[in-house]
Amino acid sequence: MTSSRPSLYLAGPDVFEPDAAARFAAMKRICAKHGAVGLSPLDGPAPERPDRDAALAIFDRNVELIRQSNAVVANVTPFRGPSADVGTALEIGIALALRRPAFGYSRAPHLYPAKVQAGRSTSTKQADAQAFAADGFAIEDFGLFDNLMIVGAIERSGGALFFGEEAAHAVAPGAGLDLFETSVAAAVRHLRSDRQAQQ
Amino acid sequence: MTSSRPSLYLAGPDVFEPDAAARFAAMKRICAKHGAVGLSPLDGPAPERPDRDAALAIFDRNVELIRQSNAVVANVTPFRGPSADVGTALEIGIALALRRPAFGYSRAPHLYPAKVQAGRSTSTKQADAQAFAADGFAIEDFGLFDNLMIVGAIERSGGALFFGEEAAHAVAPGAGLDLFETSVAAAVRHLRSDRQAQQ
Numbered sequence: 001m002t003s004s005r006p007s008l009y010l011a012g013p014d015v016f017e018p019d020a021a022a023r024f025a026a027m028k029r030i031c032a033k034h035g036a037v038g039l040s041p042l043d044g045p046a047p048e049r050p051d052r053d054a055a056l057a058i059f060d061r062n063v064e065l066i067r068q069s070n071a072v073v074a075n076v077t078p079f080r081g082p083s084a085d086v087g088t089a090l091e092i093g094i095a096l097a098l099r100r101p102a103f104g105y106s107r108a109p110h111l112y113p114a115k116v117q118a119g120r121s122t123s124t125k126q127a128d129a130q131a132f133a134a135d136g137f138a139i140e141d142f143g144l145f146d147n148l149m150i151v152g153a154i155e156r157s158g159g160a161l162f163f164g165e166e167a168a169h170a171v172a173p174g175a176g177l178d179l180f181e182t183s184v185a186a187a188v189r190h191l192r193s194d195r196q197a198q199q
Numbered sequence: 200m201t202s203s204r205p206s207l208y209l210a211g212p213d214v215f216e217p218d219a220a221a222r223f224a225a226m227k228r229i230c231a232k233h234g235a236v237g238l239s240p241l242d243g244p245a246p247e248r249p250d251r252d253a254a255l256a257i258f259d260r261n262v263e264l265i266r267q268s269n270a271v272v273a274n275v276t277p278f279r280g281p282s283a284d285v286g287t288a289l290e291i292g293i294a295l296a297l298r299r300p301a302f303g304y305s306r307a308p309h310l311y312p313a314k315v316q317a318g319r320s321t322s323t324k325q326a327d328a329q330a331f332a333a334d335g336f337a338i339e340d341f342g343l344f345d346n347l348m349i350v351g352a353i354e355r356s357g358g359a360l361f362f363g364e365e366a367a368h369a370v371a372p373g374a375g376l377d378l379f380e381t382s383v384a385a386a387v388r389h390l391r392s393d394r395q396a397q398q
Contacts, residue, residue, distance in 0.1 A: 018331065018335065020337075052343065056350075056351050059348060062348065079334075080334065081278075081280025093296070097293045136371065138216075141249055142254035143249070147286040148257055152255050153258070171336065
């Protein structure tokens, strides 16, 4: 990055918002305000046909943008279930392995068990105190907001997690830009202090 | 790998099965039958207390096992929503970036839009033919079974995807070992042909 502005890859289910272009334009303005460049999954050409080849072209471009970035800022608010969007989770894994710090933010501050129980009606607590959801699978409970791989990847990558104070259980179009800005500011601070340490 | 047996990291929500130890023992036997070694997320010591430090220790061990592996075999059957387990998705991202081929299997052969609609009551189709779910977000529709990042990572890593023929919409304890075996056989064939090509 030397004298140039740090680049942040913008990961999240925001790409599925009804007006995703406006969402990413707003996110890029927030990045610019903090002296960074936002790299958006929407930056490339729109697919001509929504087929497998178009999907792979988007995949390749996203991976390339993560490689070009100095850090990833990821919306890990629950999406269509108790956990973060899987595409976002996969991108955090790529970031970790490529040694990019990953910063995450979630509108929902709840711990994972509360989020599983919000979506399903019943869970049973067994003799060994391990809780199971209605689907028959154990409910991971390490006092974390999501699967430990998400929390571990963000922490071990050198990034950080930020939570909203709302009782929001899921993503909502247009929401969460405040938390996004907090995460961008933290990522920029981290990258600048990292750079100073290397000088 | 030279003359030793290939190692396969076993990714999936199988770790949350009520009898996860038996599940992974069965998966390791299947790996051995195909001349491979199964590396299980349960191989390490059980956590003493289910706290953040224990979670990070498990995270570190899983990442190390992926590094040690020659390929990843991942259960990408829908888990608590229309998509694969997020921990599994994140591990596929790590595998991709570390250049390990990732093989995936899903009991549910359905395309992603059908899985989103199975879980939610309504979706609206707008004028531009883009369908939206009840949550207000677009339903990705590239003719794929899950988020394009999952499919792209598996394909670009050199791996392959296998589907069940059942009308299964989600994971179920004990299910899917047949598909797992198909994936293991494919991973071993891939690694052996890769090795031959390098000789």
